[in-house]
Amino acid sequence: MERTFIILKPDAVQRQLVGELVARFERHGLKIVAMKFMQVSIDLAREHYAVHQARPFFNDLIAYITSGPVAAMVLEGPAAIQIVRNMVGATNPAEAAPGSIRGDYGMQIGRNLVHASDGPETAQTEVALWFNDSELVSYERDLERWILE
Numbered sequence: 001m002e003r004t005f006i007i008l009k010p011d012a013v014q015r016q017l018v019g020e021l022v023a024r025f026e027r028h029g030l031k032i033v034a035m036k037f038m039q040v041s042i043d044l045a046r047e048h049y050a051v052h053q054a055r056p057f058f059n060d061l062i063a064y065i066t067s068g069p070v071a072a073m074v075l076e077g078p079a080a081i082q083i084v085r086n087m088v089g090a091t092n093p094a095e096a097a098p099g100s101i102r103g104d105y106g107m108q109i110g111r112n113l114v115h116a117s118d119g120p121e122t123a124q125t126e127v128a129l130w131f132n133d134s135e136l137v138s139y140e141r142d143l144e145r146w147i148l149e
């Protein structure tokens with residue numbers, strides 16, 4: 001079983017798309033393991049996006065992710081990382097396939113609505129950066145056998 005980390009970025013919150021986007025993940029069959037609504041600090045933003053610190057858009061990226069509250073969550077399922085990346089779509093909404101979140105709701109790369117972990121190592125690092133162990137909830141879904149064989 002795999003876990004992946006997702007942020008519904010400030011534009012998703014301001015555009016009142018939180019429910020719609022969470023519904024997409026739920027409908028797909030992904031299991032919500034953790035979720036919180038929060039204002040991201042500059043320090044957390046810099047740590048989360050540390051891999052991009054040398055990029056020309058880094059300061060804009062930090063300004064964007066700290067510009068208002070976000071909804072952060074951990075989703076679980078077999079191949080959850082790849083499934084969520086597919087659902088999110090290409091980084092630039094202009095290149096994202098219709099049917100993906102960025103392809104359906106986004107216009108520009110600097111307002112692309114959602115972050116999702118890009119691999120097993122980043123997923124593990126990001127989950128640990130954003131959530132304490134006690135915030136990751138273990139429970140059974142009654143309909144599990146109708147989603148996973």
Ligand code: IDP
Pocket residue numbers: 052057060061090091109110111112114115116118
């Ligand atoms: P990803 O979110 O699809 O994984 P990354 O390459 O990891 O894309 O970039 C992280 C975030 O940085 C993007 O989601 C986007 O918000 C922003 N970003 C990436 N490239 C650019 C750019 O060229 N200009 C402005 N913002 C960018």
Ligand code: MG
Pocket residue numbers: 116118
């Ligand atoms: Mg990325």
